[in-house]
Structures are given as C-alpha cells and as structure tokens.
Amino acid sequence: MHTLVLHEDPISGNCYKIRLTAALLALPIERRAYDIRKGETRTPEFLSTVSANGRIPVLQIDDRFLPESNAACHYLAHGSVLIPQDRFDQADMLRWMFWEQYNHEPNVATLRFWRAFIGEAALSDAQRDQLAGKQAAGEAALALMDEHLVGRHWFVGDLPSLADICLFAYTHVATEGGFDLTRYAALTDWLERVRALPDFVPLSD
C-alpha cells in the first residue's frame, strides 16, 4: 500500500477532484494545504521538491510527485469501476477530461477564482478585459454539457466515471463564478446524481 499525500489548496476544485475520487474508492489520503493567494506554491522549496510547474494539486505517491488533477485521478482509479473497460469508452472518458481542462476550467473555474476569491474590484486590466470572453465561453461549455446529458445519466456509458468527477468539481460551484445553473435542467439533474453517489464528499470538507 502506497502512502498518498495530496498537496492542495482546499478552495481549489482541481484538488477536490482528487479527494472525491479517493473518497469514492475508499482510498485514505493525507492532505497538505498551501494558500495559492499567498504564493505558497511558487516558493523555491515547492518548485524544487513538489512541482517545477508551481501549481497544485500534486499527488505524492510515496516519494514520487504527480502533478495535474486529471492525471492524479487516473492514477487513483487505475483498475477500478471509475474507468470503463471498453476501449472507445476509455478514450471517450479522456475526451471529456481533456475538454474540461481546455474548454471548461479556464473559463468556469477562472471566473469563480476571480469573482469569488480575488474580487472584481481587485482584478487587473488584463483580467477585466477577459471577463466577457470567459463568460461566453463558460456558458458555451455548460450548454454543451447540458445538451450531452439530455437522455443520459452519466457522461460516458451507463456508469459514473472520472469524466463525471472531473466535470463535477467546477460545475457544481459555477454560480460562484457568475453562471446561472438554473438554465441547464439536464445538467442540474446530473449534479444531483453525482451528489447521491455512495461515499460522496463535498468540496468544503
């Protein structure tokens, strides 16, 4: 049995993905907190030991370090029911996870961080210039998820997978970023299905 340590900021949805995956699989995981708003992941020590990329989450497995939230979830879920067995479904699960990092997180998660944790008044001009573009792109991402979920219970196949966990993390707190989830009926039903999974843990745990 490996010792698992999650290097995280408790406010981060990317870190929460890993805690939720571990909880659903009943894997014990230690937590080590950093405050990204204080630059605690950009210290020389963090950069030389935990991750040269200066970001959390990083999953530590004994003395090895694995950055990138979705890769860490994939490590934890190896061989479990959270990764489909079918070759196409496996790749389709990864499709949603790559889509999350490219089309969803940079808009939905970034606006949440800017609006709920930095505050609009404290944004730089460069950040303020991006608000409208990120709002539109975030709404397009949520609408695409909603459309996909019409007539489906889960993103891939008939069972919950890492695609659902990784997309749940920032979607369920999208209102904190200024998104109106009541516009997306299939999406909000799916959020309730994720919350009802056995051993589910909330973000603020």
Next chain:
Amino acid sequence: MHTLVLHEDPISGNCYKIRLTAALLALPIERRAYDIRKGETRTPEFLSTVSANGRIPVLQIDDRFLPESNAACHYLAHGSVLIPQDRFDQADMLRWMFWEQYNHEPNVATLRFWRAFIGEAALSDAQRDQLAGKQAAGEAALALMDEHLVGRHWFVGDLPSLADICLFAYTHVATEGGFDLTRYAALTDWLERVRALPDFVPLSD
C-alpha cells in the same frame, strides 16, 4: 479492423498528433480536410454529425466520433508500446498530455496560429492584449520542458510515449509563433530524437 477517418485541418498541430501516432503504429487512416479559417467546422452539419464542440481534430472510428486530439491518440495507442505499462508512468504520461493542453497549447499553438496564419495586423484588440502574456507563458512552458529533458531521452521512462508525440506537435513549429528554440538545448536534442523515430512523418505531409 475499424475504419479510421481523421477529420482535420492540415495546418493544425493537434491533428498532426493523431497522424503521427497512426504512422508510428502503422495504422491506416483516411483524412478529411476542413479549413478552420473559413469556419468549416462550425457549420450546422459539422456540429450535428462530427462534433457539437465545433473543433477539429475528431477521430471517426466506424460510425462513432471521438473529439480531443490527446484522447484520439490514446485510443489509437491502446495496448501499444506508446503507452507505458507501469501504473505511475501511465499517469505521468497523461500528466504531460494534460499539461500540454493547459500550459503549452493555449500559448505556443495559439501564438503560431495568430502570427503565422492570421497575421498580427489582422488580430483583434482582445487578441493583441494577450500577446505578451501568451509569449511569457509559452516561454515558461518551453523552459520547463527543456529543464525536464536534461539527462533524459524521453518525457516518461526510457521509451518514447504519447507524451513525446503530443508535446512534439506544437513544439517543433514554435518558431512560427515567435519562440526562439535555440535557447533550449535539451529540447532541441529531443526534437531530433522524435524526428529520428522509425516511420516518423512530418506535419506537412
């Protein structure tokens, strides 16, 4: 044997990843070209049949469609030597692939598209405002790769994997985006190792 069709724009590095993976694995793949600069991936027909996300590449496997370049590469490489067997190495390969989509592609690939295919004079104000930030983030991404490659032949373990293919695609044409690759010695050595792989095909093929 499945029929594989790549829906692509031949200028796209994301599409090239899939062609390079298929070539290295000797998998025959048909190609169907769209011009993203003419909006050919945003037509009602494309959105309803190929991908609701309106982007290429999409890998068609018989009558099923798989968007997201890195997910398509993963499908093709299933069970091959391009995916390491070790559990940590598998996740570490995905780590680099997620990192590519989050930290590398939005900077290195976007600046190549803006500078080499749209042209700086034709950029919108919103795009122009992002040039400096994307230049700095792209340089940080290339420097991180270069540092990782010091003393290593490949990104993960001792053999080439999808991490190398997916990172090669936009790195080897980063000069078209205004990046100076001569600053990164370990990185340019690695580019030559990828080019020397048996059955390698170039982007402009």
